[in-house]
Amino acid sequence: MKSNINNTSRILHLNQLDKTKKLPPDEYQAKMKILKNRIRELTFLSKAKERPVLFVFEGWDAAGKGGAIRRLTQEIDPRLFEVHNISAPNSEEIQHHYLWRFWNRIPQKGHIGIFDRSYYGRVLVERVEGFASESEWSRAYEEISLFEEQLVSFGTIVIKFWLHIDSDEQLLRFETRKNDPLKRWKLTDEDWRNRDKWSLYEEAANQMFQKTDAPKAPWFLVPANDKYFARTMILETAAERLQEELR
Known part of the structure; x- marks a missing residue:
């Protein structure tokens, strides 16, 4: 099976991604x-070797x-495994350092933690929406990098994804959700407001990739206009x- 990934030439800027990539349904089913x-098999191996695994998922609203x-x-x-759907901090969490609630959710040896949104909110939504001061989000790049270094030193395998769609595709998915009674709950007023700040979020994301990509905690930018390919x-x-890590 031909790989979509070349770790030696990973793209770390959203404008460089080819969002036209697609995968036919029959090929998708076979690959999946x-x-x-x-x-x-690999997660059973990580359990046997007592290696924690942390997946971080970030990306645009409705990116999949x-x-x-x-x-x-x-x-x-x-x-x-355990999936953590991250939203705004609650009344207890907001009284602590922003990383506190993530420390409490990191996976134990041989287990898998999955963050659907993550501590990177500090340099994304908190930066763009003004929930963190410039001095707070500016120093967060180093804080997050050190946080991930500690996880890696403990033996954690850290894998980070950003799912990227263009503005037109997002609008199409928003309209689909709005018109589907079973999916309407996914769409909020905040989702619509965030579209008006697309360029600010894009700038914040690109800076985040440059400052927090690391050999043992790499970012993988995923063209996601086609869900099968993504x-x-x-x-x-x-x-x-x-x-690679369990070899």
């Missing part, structure tokens, strides 16, 4: 069957993070990273 089996996470975890032993790229990347 193979990839899910690989993920299952939830769907990608569901495909990633479908063949993993449910006793081994999902296979994510599972393929996850399998390659796990195999």
Whole structure:
């Protein structure tokens, strides 16, 4: 199976991504069957070797993070993983350092933690929306890098994804959600407001990639206009990273 990933030439700027990449449905089904089996085997191996695994998912609203996470975890032993859907801090969490609530959710040895949004909110939504001062979000790059260094030193395998769609594709998905009674709950007023700050979020994301990408905690930018391509790229990347670390 031909790889979508070349770790030596990873793209770390959103404007350089080719968002036209697509995968036919039949090829998608064939690849996913193979990839899910690989993920299952590798996560059992990480359990045997007592290596924690942390997946970080970031990206635009409606980019497909939830769907990608569901495909990633479908063949993993449910006793081994936990998905954390991160929203605004609650009344207790806001009284602590912003990393406190993430320290409390990092996976134990042999287990898998998945953040659907993460501590990177400090340099994304908190930066753009003014919830953190410039001095706070500016120093967060080093704080986050040190946080991940400690995880890696403990043996944690850290894999970070950004799912990237263009503004037109996001609008189409918003309209689809608005018109679907079963998906309407996913769409909020905040989602619409964030579209008006697209360029600010894009600038913040690009700076985040440059400042927090690391050999042992790499960013993988995923073209996600086509959900089939995005999902296979994510599972393929996850399998390659796990195999590399567990070799």
